[in-house]
Amino acid sequence: MTKQTTAVPLWEIDHPYYAAEGNHYKNGLHNLFASWAEFTETTFHDGDRDMNLLYRWDWKKPGHHGWGGTETLLLFFILQRKAIACSAEMPVTTADEAAVRAWLTECADTMRATWEPLLPTPA
Template structure:
């Protein structure tokens, strides 16, 4: 592991991971990301070299590759960085969560589908200018919602001192893509709160 990262930070991250908390640790993200990129590059190079040296001997190939970088160390780095497909702090579906209070609509925008938002709108909502601070997935039969199934995204535009929101029709099939988008947005929120680590609320 990278020797220039304080041991207490590594130990703390390891403890949280063992307890099932896979949040991104701000203090470790940059150094570990660089280290992980370098380590994975070396492993890829080792795999290629082993295949050339022992083209018909997969056992030798595997043994040689494993010596280049302990897989446990790579797994640790991926876990701290949130790149290991580890379970989130909750396994609930997005529509099962009931966030407290509500978000102001502000400038309300309506989309025809998640695909429209993801392909034509999201790429132009620069995180530095539009801070996503809240989302709500409304689904009939959950939390007394009686309308159509929809996702609400709520943004603050700090330079304009105003709010903006998007209402997007969604289906359960959209959940993986929505989760990926929301996860990406949390990176910007976390960066704004450095050096405070944003973790679970319970």
């Protein structure tokens, strides 16, 4: 018998601490998109994962973790080649979750490759 696991919805994941939108040292680096679909047409989505390194994401859904705004995805990047911190924000719906999860998983693979030599070997 195999143990079946159910993925936790992205909006129920509570990351420790928080990240500030944009860049403390330069204005204009918080990018607003009208939808997940619009975001997918950008280099943030399809660009080089190492140069546009996603280091954090937060799915905010009204009623979860005290969020009172609209359902929103916040993405936090380091553009490594130029040492620029920036962020992206867009409204999302539960219908976007599968596509967002797939993309976040690709981004996680890039982050994992960076830290792999220090991570424990899976059992």
